[in-house]
Structure formats: C-alpha cells, structure tokens
Amino acid sequence: MMTGAQILIESLKKEGVDLIFGYPGGVLLGVYDTIYDSDITHILPRHEQGGIHAAEGYARATGKVGVCFGTSGPGATNLVTGIANAHMDSIPLVVFTGQVATSLIGGDAFQEADIIGITRPIVKHSYMLTNVEETASVIKEAFHIARTGRPGPVVIDLPKDVMAAKAKFEWPEKVNLTGYNPTVKGHLGQIKKMLRLLESAKKPVIYMGGGVVLSEANEELVKFSEITGVPVVSSFLGLGGFPGTHENFVGWLGMHGNYASNMAVSDPDFILAIGTRFSDRSTGRLDGFAPNAKIAHIDVDPASISKNVQIEVPIVGDCKAVLKQALGEIDKFNWDKNASARKDWRDQIKAWDKEHPFDYDRTADIIKPQYVVETIYKVTEGDAIICTEVGQNQMWAGQFYKFKRPHQFISSGGLGTMGYGFPAAIGAKLGCPDKEVFDIAGDGSILMNIQELTTAVQNKVAVKVAILNNRYLGMIRQWQNMFFNDRFSHCNLECQPDFVKLAEAFGAVGMRIDRKEDVENAVRESLKIKDRPVFMDFTVDRNENVFPMIPAGASVSEMLLMKK
Amino acid sequence: MMRHTISVLVENKFGVLSRISGLFSGRGYNIESLSVNRTLDENVSIMTIVTMGDDRVVEQIIKQLRKLVNVIRVRNVSEMDHIEREMILVKVHATQRTRPDVFNIVSTFRGKTVDITNESVVIELTGANDKILAFLNVMEPYGIIEVVRTGAIAIGRGSKMTSEMK
Ligand SMILES: Cc1cc2nc3c(=O)[nH]c(=O)nc-3n(C[C@H](O)[C@H](O)[C@H](O)COP(=O)(O)OP(=O)(O)OC[C@H]3O[C@@H](n4cnc5c(N)ncnc54)[C@H](O)[C@@H]3O)c2cc1C
Numbered sequence: 001m002m003t004g005a006q007i008l009i010e011s012l013k014k015e016g017v018d019l020i021f022g023y024p025g026g027v028l029l030g031v032y033d034t035i036y037d038s039d040i041t042h043i044l045p046r047h048e049q050g051g052i053h054a055a056e057g058y059a060r061a062t063g064k065v066g067v068c069f070g071t072s073g074p075g076a077t078n079l080v081t082g083i084a085n086a087h088m089d090s091i092p093l094v095v096f097t098g099q100v101a102t103s104l105i106g107g108d109a110f111q112e113a114d115i116i117g118i119t120r121p122i123v124k125h126s127y128m129l130t131n132v133e134e135t136a137s138v139i140k141e142a143f144h145i146a147r148t149g150r151p152g153p154v155v156i157d158l159p160k161d162v163m164a165a166k167a168k169f170e171w172p173e174k175v176n177l178t179g180y181n182p183t184v185k186g187h188l189g190q191i192k193k194m195l196r197l198l199e200s201a202k203k204p205v206i207y208m209g210g211g212v213v214l215s216e217a218n219e220e221l222v223k224f225s226e227i228t229g230v231p232v233v234s235s236f237l238g239l240g241g242f243p244g245t246h247e248n249f250v251g252w253l254g255m256h257g258n259y260a261s262n263m264a265v266s267d268p269d270f271i272l273a274i275g276t277r278f279s280d281r282s283t284g285r286l287d288g289f290a291p292n293a294k295i296a297h298i299d300v301d302p303a304s305i306s307k308n309v310q311i312e313v314p315i316v317g318d319c320k321a322v323l324k325q326a327l328g329e330i331d332k333f334n335w336d337k338n339a340s341a342r343k344d345w346r347d348q349i350k351a352w353d354k355e356h357p358f359d360y361d362r363t364a365d366i367i368k369p370q371y372v373v374e375t376i377y378k379v380t381e382g383d384a385i386i387c388t389e390v391g392q393n394q395m396w397a398g399q400f401y402k403f404k405r406p407h408q409f410i411s412s413g414g415l416g417t418m419g420y421g422f423p424a425a426i427g428a429k430l431g432c433p434d435k436e437v438f439d440i441a442g443d444g445s446i447l448m449n450i451q452e453l454t455t456a457v458q459n460k461v462a463v464k465v466a467i468l469n470n471r472y473l474g475m476i477r478q479w480q481n482m483f484f485n486d487r488f489s490h491c492n493l494e495c496q497p498d499f500v501k502l503a504e505a506f507g508a509v510g511m512r513i514d515r516k517e518d519v520e521n522a523v524r525e526s527l528k529i530k531d532r533p534v535f536m537d538f539t540v541d542r543n544e545n546v547f548p549m550i551p552a553g554a555s556v557s558e559m560l561l562m563k564k
Numbered sequence: 565m566m567r568h569t570i571s572v573l574v575e576n577k578f579g580v581l582s583r584i585s586g587l588f589s590g591r592g593y594n595i596e597s598l599s600v601n602r603t604l605d606e607n608v609s610i611m612t613i614v615t616m617g618d619d620r621v622v623e624q625i626i627k628q629l630r631k632l633v634n635v636i637r638v639r640n641v642s643e644m645d646h647i648e649r650e651m652i653l654v655k656v657h658a659t660q661r662t663r664p665d666v667f668n669i670v671s672t673f674r675g676k677t678v679d680i681t682n683e684s685v686v687i688e689l690t691g692a693n694d695k696i697l698a699f700l701n702v703m704e705p706y707g708i709i710e711v712v713r714t715g716a717i718a719i720g721r722g723s724k725m726t727s728e729m730k
C-alpha cells in the first residue's frame with residue numbers, strides 16, 4: 001500500500017517526468033514530504049506564476065509536458081495566468097493544485113479556493129481527485145490529454161486527505177476515455193482535393209502556425225514546399241516551424257509582420273493553412289484577408305476550422321501525419337502545371353520583400369532596439385533559444401532573429417503575458433542545458449517576475465536577459481502616439497531600479513550598455529558566463545516604434561510602414 | 565437565427581454540467597433551455613439544449629461541445645427526423661365566469677387542469693414548442709400568473725438510439 005502522495009510521485013516517474021516546478025503550502029506538506037525522498041528534480045520558483053511559466057518554457061523548449069505544483073488558495077490562484085497562457089497557446093501542462101480535505105470543501109475553510117471552478121474556461125480538462133484509488137489513472141489520463149490532439153493544460157486538484165489515504169499502486173496499461181479521441185491521420189480524399197486545388201493554383205501560399213511547431217512537422221513542410229514550389233508565410237507562433245533562412249520563407253504575417261507576407265495573403269488564389277487558428281492578430285480585418293482565395297486547412301482541432309474564416313477543404317489531423325500523407329501522393333500531381341504564373345508570383349513576393357523588408361535606421365548613433373536583437377542573432381549564429389516578454393521587445397525579437405527549428409522561439413502569443421519570458425527562459429534552459437537561452441525583455445515586463453532571479457541563481461541557470469530599456473511601456477506609448485494624440489497616459493517608466501545593481505543584489509551578473517559600439521561585446525561577454533544569469537540593460541532609443549503595423553481591426557491595405 | 569435542439573450524451577462526472585453551461589456563457593452562445601437527466605446507463609447522462617444561432621454559430625457550438633473530454637456524443641436533432649416535447653405548468657386567472665372558456669381551451673390543447681381555486685387554475689400541458697407557444701398565446705388574455713417549463717427533450721424517430729443516428 002502507498003499513500004496518494006506516493007502514488008502521485010510514482011505516476012510522475014512512469015510518465016517520464018524528471019523535472020517539476022512547485023511551491024509548497026499547508027495542504028501540500030504530505031506531497032512535499034514524499035518529494036523529499038524522491039529523485040525527481042524539484043525547482044522552487046519564488047512565485048507560483050514564475051513556476052508555471054517556467055514549466056511552460058520547459059514544455060515549449062523540449063516538446064514534453066511541463067509539470068508544476070501550487071498549494072491551495074493563493075498558491076492555486078497564482079497559477080491562473082499561466083494556465084490561461086498555456087490554454088491560449090496550446091502548451092501541454094499538468095498542473096497540480098493543493099486542496100483542503102474533502103470533508104471541508106465548501107465550508108470556506110482556510111485557504112480554500114474552488115480552483116476547478118475558477119479555471120474551468122481555461123483548461124483543456126480538469127480533475128478533482130476524490131478517491132485515492134483513482135490517483136494513478138487520473139494522472140495517466142491527464143498526461144495523455146495534455147499532450148495529444150491540440151495540447152493544453154490539465155489541472156488536477158489534490159485534496160489533502162486523498163493524498164494521505166492509502167491504496168495499491170497500479171499503473172494502468174492504457175487510458176480509457178470514451179469522449180476523447182483526437183484524429184491524427186487526415187482524410188485521404190480531402191488531402192487529394194487539397195492537392196488538386198494547389199496544383200492548379202497560380203498564386204498559392206502556405207500559411208503555417210503554431211501547430212507545425214507543436215507537431216514538429218518542419219522537415220515534412222520543407223519537403224512539401226520545395227516539391228510544390230509554394231512560398232511559406234508563418235504566424236508569429238509558427239516561427240521556427242520553417243527555417244527562417246529558406247528561400248521559400250516569406251516571413252510572418254499580421255499586425256507587425258513583414259510587408260511581403262501580408263501582401264501574399266491579401267490576394268492569393270489558394271491558401272493551404274497548416275496548424276494555425278486564424279487569430280485576429282494574424283489575419284487583420286477578415287474581409288481584407290484573401291477574399292478571392294480558396295482555403296484548405298489542416299488542423300487537429302475541428303473547432304479551429306471555419307471558426308473565423310470559412311474553409312473550403314477542412315482536413316482534421318496532425319500536421320506531421322497529414323503532410324506525410326500528402327507527400328505520399330505528391331508525385332501523382334504535376335507541379336509544373338502553371339510554372340510561369342507561379343514564377344511570376346514568387347518573383348512578385350520577392351519584389352515586395354525587397355521594397356519593404358523589416359528595417360530600422362542603421363545609421364543612428366544611439367542604440368536601436370532592433371540592433372540589439374540583430375546582434376544577438378549574429379553572435380549566437382541563429383542557434384539560441386529566444387524567449388520574449390510582451391510588447392515592442394517581443395515584436396522586434398520576432399522580426400530580427402531568424403529561427404531554424406521548432407521549439408526555438410518561446411513567446412506568449414495569445415494571452416500576451418508580460419512577465420512570461422524570464423521564467424520561461426529559466427524553464428527552457430533547464431530543459432535544454434546545452435543551448436544558449438535568451439530572454440528579449442522590456443523594462444516593464446521584466447519587473448513582473450523579477451523574483452525569479454533567485455531561482456536562476458540558486459540553480460545556476462545561465463540565461464541571458466537582454467532588457468531593451470526604453471523607459472516606457474513602449475507598446476502602450478506606441479499606441480498612444482499613433483491613436484491617442486500623444487496623450488501618454490501612465491506609460492512612462494522613468495522611475496525604475498538600477499538593473500545592474502539589482503542583478504548583483506540577487507547574485508547575478510549585471511551589465512549596462514549605453515553605447516552602440518559596446519553592444520556586440522556585451523553579448524559575447526554574456527556567453528562566457530556559464531553559472532549564473534546575466535542581465536544586460538541596453539539603453540535604447542526611447543521613441544522607436546514597431547513597423548510595419550496593421551492597426552487593430554484594419555486590413556492589409558491600411559498597413560503603416562516605416563518612414564524612409 | 566434558427567432554433568436548434570442539440571442532444572448531448574455526457575459522462576456522469578464531476579462538474580460536467582458547469583463545463584457545458586460555462587461553455588455557452590463564456591463563448592456568448594445563448595441557451596433557451598437545458599434539461600439534464602439520467603439515461604439507462606447510470607454512468608451516462610443526456611442533456612437536451614435548445615439554442616438560437618445561425619449555421620456557423622451552431623457548427624461552432626457543436627464542435628466546442630465535442631472538444632469537452634466528458635462529452636461522448638453530440639447530435640443536432642433539429643437536422644434529423646425527431647420528436648420534441650416540453651411540459652409546462654401554467655397558473656392562469658380564472659374566475660367562475662371565465663372558467664368554462666379556459667377549460668375549453670385546455671381540452672382543445674389536450675392539457676389537464678391540476679389545481680383550481682376561486683381565482684385561478686393550474687394547467688399541465690405537454691407538446692412541441694409551437695404548440696406550447698400557441699397555448700400560451702391563447703391564454704394570455706385571461707391573465708397568466710406564472711409559467712414553469714421543463715425545457716425541451718428530444719428523441720430521434722426510428723429504432724436506432726438518437727446518438728447513433730446520422
Ligand atoms: C503584442 C502582440 C502582437 C502580436 N502580433 C502578431 C502578428 O502580427 N502576427 C501574428 O501572427 N501573431 C501576432 N501575435 C500573436 C497572436 O496573438 C497569436 O498568438 C498567434 O497569431 C497565433 O498563432 P497560431 O494560430 O499560428 O498558433 P496557435 O495559437 O498556437 O494555434 C495553433 C493552431 O494549431 C493547431 N494545432 C495544434 N497542434 C496541432 C497539431 N499537432 N497538428 C495540427 N494542428 C495543431 C491548434 O488547434 C490551433 O488551431 C501577437 C501577440 C502579441 C502579444
């Protein structure tokens with residue numbers, strides 16, 4: 001016989017979990033007593049939000065399920081932002097929350113919160129564990145649900161008495177879920193229909209997204225694009241799913257994407273969308289989005305298909321599996337059918353890109369934030385894992401770093417969670433110790449989970465934080481500048497800590513860089529530090545805006561470009 | 565905007581009702597009525613949900629329902645040959661003078677009078693949505709004091725289980 005807590009830890013081992021993030025509390029003491037004896041690595045963040053974002057960063061960087069713990073009440077509610085973030089961006093997580101004893105539930109007991117109720121709209125699924133006998137099977141189900149189909153967070157609430165109760169440990173052979181059975185392979189008839197439409201298209205484009213990264217369909221997609229000769233546009237979260245330096249790669253579309261990508265989706269005759277949810281940030285106003293195109297959409301979640309944009313050829317399935325099927329059929333089609341029209345189309349896209357590439361004033365004397373990102377790209381040879389905070393820093397990270405592979409770019413897309421990047425970087429580095437990991441940060445966002453410096457120092461996590469310090473909530477300032485007549489309401493961050501001293505106070509390395517000529521050297525120096533986090537505080541141009549920009553609710557034709 | 569009756573077979577698990585009602589409120593779908601009951605299998609419940617929406621909205625509702633792990637089957641019974649019923653209890657003003665008229669209408673609609681006082685009667689009536697609406701309409705001039713409705717339930721015609729029908 002084992003206690004519920006022991007069964008829980010055994011189950012985690014069966015699932016191959018070797019790293020967990022968690023913060024103890026009253027009702028979890030039994031579980032923590034068991035963790036004390038186990039060989040699973042447990043990382044103590046300094047705030048539960050830091051813990052869950054670290055678990056997300058770990059999941060993003062490794063493709064595995066992230067695991068975190070928080071105690072009942074405030075511990076659990078501190079996890080809510082991370083759960084919502086994982087839900088929006090389809091990040092596989094299993095989140096354990098402490099709960100008061102079953103006999104006390106509903107009585108407003110000390111540190112009681114109905115976390116199942118609170119998180120209901122932001123989980124893929126959740127469980128209240130009420131019977132110790134079900135511990136192993138619930139955990140097995142939770143991991144299965146979190147990682148299969150469209151990934152997402154699963155919450156398991158652990159009442160104190162259930163964790164103390166005893167049962168025999170039996171690891172179930174397989175999960176048995178009548179109502180859950182995601183489709184993996186696509187319908188062959190639909191795949192052929194998609195290929196027929198693609199074959200006869202004259203101005204086709206592939207629009208890929210986060211699903212390609214999640215299913216690691218990058219090699220299949222490269223092959224598919226090369227054989228068919230179809231250019232590839234990515235969403236922001238698709239970055240890394242197709243090599244950023246490949247000649248068929250056009251860039252990323254949407255509010256702050258590049259001109260060529262947005263032009264390419266504004267009037268193609270066919271779009272093959274792969275693993276993307278047509279978010280408003282990527283499509284702009286829908287009537288301006290490919291009004292004359294037929295669209296085929298590969299997505300593992302049927303509810304993503306025809307949700308925002310009407311789809312002619314729905315293909316439900318996993319990106320990788322469906323692309324493999326499509327590659328199996330691909331020789332039966334003639335990809336030279338419209339050779340000359342296709343060539344004109346590709347040339348047109350190249351011309352658009354030449355006309356308005358991602359750009360900035362390279363002659364400026366002060367440090368342009370884009371220059372910092374570009375330098376990091378150069379020094380790391382495009383191989384680092386890049387995490388971001390939210391705001392302008394995040395957009396410039398996407399614009400000026402070219403990604404090679406899936407899981408290389410880690411950013412809060414759907415929720416836009418300030419304070420995500422730094423803990424996510426810690427999780428990513430713990431998951432991929434051999435990779436350089438950067439957090440491209442804003443001076444506002446970094447303060448939202450600054451306490452995680454201690455976590456990084458304690459665990460010798462050598463992440464590099466590049467603060468693009470504009471002493472503004474820059475993205476807010478940009479909107480107030482463009483849409484609110486320069487009425488800069490509460491975006492000024494002139495009062496801020498000395499980030500160098502702050503890093504040092506935590507036991508990390510701090511650097512301040514305020515001259516352009518020192519940027520590269522600072523980045524190179526940071527790479528030499530292997531046992532501690534590094535904070536680089538770059539004093540950048542305060543007034544730089546992110547371009548291009550398609551204002552919210554506008555269409556591609558209203559795109560604002562950088563003044564030359 | 566069309567009225568759709570959706571039949572949802574769910575696992576009888578913790579919180580399943582709140583997952584479904586929360587899905588509707590969270591995504592801004594409306595619920596005209598919702599009824600939940602046991603089935604022959606004690607581990608399974610059936611919900612009948614009546615909602616209004618255009619085709620795209622209803623398609624999303626069905627897809628979102630299917631995404632829930634505890635949902636076993638979803639059928640838009642409005643799209644199949646089916647029988648739908650609702651029961652209502654209506655309290656209506658009825659004095660000695662108007663009572664005969666009221667009784668007359670009740671019997672035309674094949675309702676039942678289940679309670680009676682000097683000023684009122686309570687009527688029980690079962691039928692499809694249009695019949696219920698027609699009845700309430702006719703009763704209106706007499707003065708309806710209160711209506712309590714079960715919400716619709718529905719079943720497919722023929723020998724197959726509703727959840728197995730195409
Ligand atoms: C300040 C800010 C600005 C932004 N600007 C932009 C912008 O300009 N452009 C832009 O594109 N985004 C932008 N975003 C991000 C945006 O909000 C969305 O997060 C993003 O567009 C979503 O991309 P996606 O749909 O490709 O990925 P996700 O949201 O990750 O969706 C993934 C899709 O793939 C499917 N899927 C998952 N796994 C699989 C699988 N194995 N097989 C098949 N399908 C699968 C899912 O069902 C889902 O439909 C911005 C965000 C912020 C915070």
Ligand SMILES: Cc1ncc(C[n+]2csc(CCOP(=O)(O)OP(=O)(O)O)c2C)c(N)n1
Nearest residue numbers: 391392393416418442443444445473474475
């Ligand atoms: C938790 C949270 N609060 C508020 C916002 C709204 N918001 C988006 S960007 C931004 C400014 C971020 O400032 P900073 O981190 O300095 O980045 P910059 O834009 O200056 O690069 C704000 C407040 C948010 N995304 N997340």
Ligand SMILES: [Mg+2]
Nearest residue numbers: 442443472474
């Ligand atoms: Mg800033």
